Every structure is written in C-alpha cells, then in structure tokens.
Amino acid sequence: MGIFTRMSNMIKAKVNDTLDEMEDPVELLDQKLRDMDEQFNKAKLSSAQILGNVHEIEKKLELAKKESEDYDQKVKLALSKGNEDLAKRALAKKVETDKKVSSLQASYDNSKTQAETLKANLRALEEEITKTRNYRDEAAARFANAEASQKVNEVLANVQTKSNSIQIDSIERKIQRKESLAQGLGELRDLDNFDSEFEKLDEVDLDLELAKYKTNS
Incomplete structure (x- = not known):
C-alpha cells in the first residue's frame, strides 16, 4: 500500500469518525480540505527532495561516463605508443569507473522511477483536492438551500397547525x-x-x- 493510499485511508477514516459528530457537513469538508492540503504540501516537499537527488545522481552519472570514455581513449593511446603497462593501468581505471557507472545508473533508474511515481501520485492527489473543493462548493449551496427550505417548511407547518389554521369555510x-x-x-x-x-x-x-x-x- 502506497503512502498516498494510506494517507487517503487515514483521511477517510477521520471523516467517517467525525461525520456523526459535526452538524454542519460543510465544516467537515473544509477540515478534509485542510488535511488534504497539508498532506499535499508534505508530499510535494518529499517529491522535490527526491527529484533533487535524481538530478544530482544524473550529473554524477554523466561525469562517470565521461571519465570512462577518457580512460578508454587513454588505453588506446597507450597501446598505440607501445606502452602496454600504461595501457593496463588506464584499463584498470576504466574498469573501476565502469563499475561506478553501473552503480550510478542503477541508482538513477530507481530514483527516476520513484520520482515519476511520486509525480503521478501528486497529480492524482491534486485532482482529488480539486474535485473535493468543487464538491464542497456544491455541497455548501445544497446545504444552504436545504436549511432555507427547512425553515420555510417549519414556518408553513406552524401556520398550518390546527391552533393557527384559518377556517376558510367559516369565512366564506x-x-x-x-x-x-x-x-x-x-x-x-x-x-x-x-x-x-x-x-x-x-x-x-x-x-x-x-x-x-x-x-x-
């Protein structure tokens, strides 16, 4: 279960626990939005750190690849000059650098995948926040209308009670x-x-x- 799934479940659980305690559902949605915004900002900060690491690893990888190419050229140059000992030492450096390249490449690929996943999750969370905010506005309007209708119906019910009813037939x-x-x-x-x-x-x-x-x- 991913971090965003756990976070979403925590928010849903909090919403369900609070639902029966709060009279105004709009206040509940406002609280949910505050929680989602807080989690989104935290996730965005974590994503920024991971993306920063990806760029740092990418720079190190490019430098290591360039260093490996340089050693490759030195091996060829030493052999062309007939200096096998120097070529062998340059080759040893290249082999060591290639191992570094492989390690950095694995780290880069892993971090890149993780960063892409985080960015996708961030977009999904941002869309969820937008949908929740739109629903909040709709719910606020519906709740206000429901309250107004309730008050009108209460007034009408009070007017139409037997004690307050107007005997139309008698007046007629x-x-x-x-x-x-x-x-x-x-x-x-x-x-x-x-x-x-x-x-x-x-x-x-x-x-x-x-x-x-x-x-x-």
Missing part, C-alpha cells in the same frame, strides 16, 4: 351571508321605489281640481 359562509343581506336590502329598496311610483299615481292634482271648480261655478 360569513361573506356569503353578508352578500345575501346586501342583495336583500337592494331588493327592498327597489320594492320601495316601485310602490312610490304607484303612490304618485294616486296623488290628487290640486291644480286640476281647482280648474274644475272654476268651470262649474
């Missing part, structure tokens, strides 16, 4: 009674007007009656 009956009363009063007023018209017909025209008296006298 009162309005209808009021409307019926107003309609009845209107009809009575129209009846009064109707009777008044007939009463006017029965009224005596005094001027007409006086004229009749004048004619008969």
